[in-house]
Amino acid sequence: MVSKEKFDEFKRTLFTDKEIKKYQKSTQKQKFVEMIICFIEVAMIIGIFVIALLRINVVAAIFLALWFGILVGSITFGITKTIKKKRIEKLRREKIPRLIKFLVGDQLNLFAMDEFLPKESFEASGFAGGYDFYKGEDLIDVDIPKDNGKRSGVSFKACDLRVTREQTDSDGHKSTVVVYCGAFCSVDFPFEFKCKLAINSSLKGVKKIKLEDVSFNKEFQVFTNNQVEALCILTPTMMQKIVELRKITKKLKISIFNNHLYIGFPDFNLFEFGKINRDLNEAIFDEIYEDVALLLAIVDEIKTNNKVFKI
Amino acid sequence: MSKGSKFWIFGLFLACSIFAILGGVFTTFSSIASIVMFVFAVIFFVFAIMVVIIYNHMVTYRNKVRESLALIDIQLKMRFDLIPNLVESVKGYTKHEEKVFKSIARLRNSAMKTTDEKEKVQFANKVVPMMKSIIAIAEDYPELKSGVLFQDLMEQLSDVEDRIAASRRIYDMNVNEYNTLLEQFPNTLFSKSFGFERMELFKIDTAERIIEKISLEEAE
Numbered sequence: 108m109v110s111k112e113k114f115d116e117f118k119r120t121l122f123t124d125k126e127i128k129k130y131q132k133s134t135q136k137q138k139f140v141e142m143i144i145c146f147i148e149v150a151m152i153i154g155i156f157v158i159a160l161l162r163i164n165v166v167a168a169i170f171l172a173l174w175f176g177i178l179v180g181s182i183t184f185g186i187t188k189t190i191k192k193k194r195i196e197k198l199r200r201e202k203i204p205r206l207i208k209f210l211v212g213d214q215l216n217l218f219a220m221d222e223f224l225p226k227e228s229f230e231a232s233g234f235a236g237g238y239d240f241y242k243g244e245d246l247i248d249v250d251i252p253k254d255n256g257k258r259s260g261v262s263f264k265a266c267d268l269r270v271t272r273e274q275t276d277s278d279g280h281k282s283t284v285v286v287y288c289g290a291f292c293s294v295d296f297p298f299e300f301k302c303k304l305a306i307n308s309s310l311k312g313v314k315k316i317k318l319e320d321v322s323f324n325k326e327f328q329v330f331t332n333n334q335v336e337a338l339c340i341l342t343p344t345m346m347q348k349i350v351e352l353r354k355i356t357k358k359l360k361i362s363i364f365n366n367h368l369y370i371g372f373p374d375f376n377l378f379e380f381g382k383i384n385r386d387l388n389e390a391i392f393d394e395i396y397e398d399v400a401l402l403l404a405i406v407d408e409i410k411t412n413n414k415v416f417k418i
Numbered sequence: 419m420s421k422g423s424k425f426w427i428f429g430l431f432l433a434c435s436i437f438a439i440l441g442g443v444f445t446t447f448s449s450i451a452s453i454v455m456f457v458f459a460v461i462f463f464v465f466a467i468m469v470v471i472i473y474n475h476m477v478t479y480r481n482k483v484r485e486s487l488a489l490i491d492i493q494l495k496m497r498f499d500l501i502p503n504l505v506e507s508v509k510g511y512t513k514h515e516e517k518v519f520k521s522i523a524r525l526r527n528s529a530m531k532t533t534d535e536k537e538k539v540q541f542a543n544k545v546v547p548m549m550k551s552i553i554a555i556a557e558d559y560p561e562l563k564s565g566v567l568f569q570d571l572m573e574q575l576s577d578v579e580d581r582i583a584a585s586r587r588i589y590d591m592n593v594n595e596y597n598t599l600l601e602q603f604p605n606t607l608f609s610k611s612f613g614f615e616r617m618e619l620f621k622i623d624t625a626e627r628i629i630e631k632i633s634l635e636e637a638e
Contacts, residue, residue: 319591335489338584339577414580 108403109210114396117209118389121202127388130198137190144183152176195380203378206392207247210399214406216262217248223266228293232362232369233308235270235287243268243291245378247402251294251409251418259418263406265292267377289358289373292402294409296366298417302336304329306349306361308371320346326353340415348408355401368416370405377402432466435459472605476614479596483617486589487535490622493582494542498526500575501545507568508552511559522548539620546623549575586622593617 109117152172159168200220207218223243229235246266253259270287303310306327313330316337323346331337340363341349353359360371377398380391409416438459441452505519522545529541553572556563563569597616600609609615 317591319587319594334588335493335581335584338587339580414576 108400109212111396114210114392115389118206118392118396121206121392122389130194133194137187141183141187148176148179148183151179199378199380202392203395206395207378207399210396211247211249211403214250214252214403215248216250217246219246220244222246223268224264224291224293228367228369229268229270229287229291231367232291232293232360232371233305233310234291234360234362234369234371234373236272238270238272238286240271240273240283241268242270247377249402249406251406253418254410254413261294261296261418263292263294263402263409265290265377265402267291287371287373289371289375290356290377291372292370292405294368296368296416296418299366300336300340300363302331302333302340303364304331304337304340304361305363306330306359308360308362308369310362310364318346319343323350326350327359345412345415352401352405368409428466428469431462435462435466439463468604469608472608473612476596476599476605476609476612479592479599480614483589483592483596486585486592489585490582490589490620491535491538493578493585494529494538496578497542497575497582498529498545500571500578501526501549503571504549504552504575507565507571508555508562511562512555518548518551522552536620539622543621543623582622586620590619593619 152175155175156168156172159171203220204218208215211218221244223246226241229241243266246264249263249265250258251261251263268287268289268291269285272284272286273281274284275281303313305313306329308330310330313332315328315330316334317324318329318338318341320343327349329337329341349359349361356372356375358371358373358375360369360373362369378395381394382391409418436459438455441455443456501522505522509519525541525545525548529538529545532538532541553575556568599605600614600616
């Protein structure tokens with residue numbers, strides 16, 4: 108992982124003066140169009156109100172004007188929001204791959220904004236139950252190097268996922284329930300773990316265990332099929348690292364079984380820009396740096412913890 | 419008074435209270451005496467149920483401690499089983515450590531024979547410094563250190579040491595829970611009379627550091 112200073116230097120090169128001016132120009136243009144639409148809308152509302160007042164009555168005039176105002180306002184708001192979203196998305200597609208490549212370096216195997224981990228991995232992780240919609244983005248594939256720095260061929264993969272389920276209540280009303288929304292990481296090791304271990308997730312054939320750390324027990328529910336082997340993985344140091352990780356991501360799920368390691372950060376999206384103000388500046392990349400640092404810290408833990416992760 | 423006789427007396431009182439409750443119900447509380455007897459019987463019955471629950475709770479926790487002790491025992495046995503291989507792999511390289519080889523073999527045999535857990539742990543702790551000195555021999559012999567058999571042995575030992583540490587943590591956890599249970603009120607009133615005593619935590623030494631050191635040196 109590159110240092111913060113190098114990152115600060117690099118992020119300044121991501122925007123040229125021309126681009127910043129172009130972005131400012133397009134935002135100003137959009138603001139201008141929005142204002143014009145607003146004027147037209149107000150004029151139309153007044154017109155409708157006056158016509159309705161003359162032809163029908165006051166109540167109908169107010170009702171019609173309000174109805175028209177809300178309808179046209181919503182459409183205008185929707186359109187401008189979509190345009191802004193598209194502009195930011197275009198910016199993301201242009202800048203983020205470059206930034207990720209710079210931050211991860213040679214370890215990066217793949218970064219594909221339209222790809223995501225297969226649903227089979229998500230189903231196996233036990234992070235959520237049934238679903239009928241599965242979609243994701245921002246797949247990153249990083250090689251976990253060996254202790255000597257050489258490539259191991261073992262990949263750490265992460266992506267953003269949105270998994271939902273449609274449900275019908277007793278009155279027959281359909282609604283969409285978010286089953287899982289957030290970052291999802293997966294590693295397939297060249298060896299088998301000696302136990303199943305589920306932290307805040309559910310796997311088959313496991314039972315709940317307690318650990319010696321009372322605060323850890325309050326924050327996490329740990330399940331396993333072999334307590335001794337589970338404790339070999341969950342050493343006090345590892346427990347501390349898990350607690351620290353949860354502090355950053357707020358929510359955390361871990362599943363370990365066969366040769367798989369799955370980590371989930373619900374409600375935590377990867378590689379999103381920070382708040383974009385009227386003026387475009389490099390500060391929007393800071394959150395992405397934090398995200399990459401988080402993922403590489405996990406990769407580093409896997410690399411250095413030879414006892415648990417023998418790669 | 420022995421533990422068995424205490425149980426019999428307790429059982430007798432319980433049976434009497436059940437009869438008194440039934441008696442009160444069947445006589446439809448015709449006299450004050452039967453009502454008083456019924457009230458006392460109900461109080462005793464509730465008390466008896468509470469004691470049974472507490473007793474069962476203590477038994478459950480004590481069994482958990484015993485189970486975790488058995489876990490340690492299994493891991494220690496695995497460690498003792500690896501000792502002959504360790505000695506064998508190093509023996510050819512040095513003749514100065516003959517005394518250590520003999521004492522470690524003696525300790526292993528004594529540990530395998532004893533059924534007392536505390537004694538077994540003591541033997542296991544005595545074995546550790548000897549194991550360390552045997553493993554340390556490899557530092558002077560690069561060909562031994564890099565040998566596949568020795569590396570494999572180190573890996574096995576490392577796994578066993580990890581499992582010993584994990585089992586000890588489970589044991590400590592269960593002992594702490596059990597001891598806390600004994601000290602809680604009202605459990606403390608009955609624990610001694612039912613023969614439940616505080617359990618001690620073990621200090622089990624491991625040869626983890628030296629194994630790690632050797633493995634790291636080899637990796638470099």
